[in-house]
Amino acid sequence: MGSRRRVLLLVGVLLVAPDGPALAQDRIPALENFVEQVAGLWAEADVGALVALISEDDPIVLDAGNGTQSANSRHAAAALRALFAEHETIDARTLAVSMASTTPLRGFGEIAWTFRARGAPGEQSRSVYVAALQEDGSWRITELRLLR
Numbered sequence: 001m002g003s004r005r006r007v008l009l010l011v012g013v014l015l016v017a018p019d020g021p022a023l024a025q026d027r028i029p030a031l032e033n034f035v036e037q038v039a040g041l042w043a044e045a046d047v048g049a050l051v052a053l054i055s056e057d058d059p060i061v062l063d064a065g066n067g068t069q070s071a072n073s074r075h076a077a078a079a080l081r082a083l084f085a086e087h088e089t090i091d092a093r094t095l096a097v098s099m100a101s102t103t104p105l106r107g108f109g110e111i112a113w114t115f116r117a118r119g120a121p122g123e124q125s126r127s128v129y130v131a132a133l134q135e136d137g138s139w140r141i142t143e144l145r146l147l148r
Contacts, residue, residue, distance in 0.1 A: 028097065028099055030139070031099060031107040034109075035097050038141065044089075045084035050080060054140060055135065060076060060141055060142055061142065062144050063146055064079040064080060065146045087115040087116070087117060090114040090123055092113045095109075096110045097109040108130060108143075109129075127147040129146075
């Protein structure tokens with residue numbers, strides 16, 4: 001086999017291989033859409049819809065400002081309701097998205113959250129870290145953390 005043919009074959013394998021760089025790049029838009037969806041739900045303080053994005057079988061890592069804990073969807077809902085009861089969202093937008101692995105598909109994003117304490121003047125900002133795993137063709141939240 002000629003060297004040119006070997007190079008073309010190798011390029012073809014990289015483009016279709018499950019862990020190839022081209023395929024990983026193709027998956028970033030799906031992850032970006034997911035993180036955008038999470039940011040929109042966060043902006044609306046839609047706890048029910050956020051919790052629906054958590055796997056029912058696996059707990060998530062959660063830090064809603066009171067320390068990191070492992071939480072099932074019910075506990076995550078209670079923590080998010082308490083957080084949104086105390087804070088009024090002004091804006092939530094995606095800052096960054098990155099793929100972490102392709103087998104299994106994992107990624108993360110950062111959301112800029114601008115808010116104020118209910119009844120108080122002045123705005124504050126925090127980053128919200130969102131980690132996600134794709135299972136059964138859908139992205140699921142595996143981690144939510146408020147960062148300082």
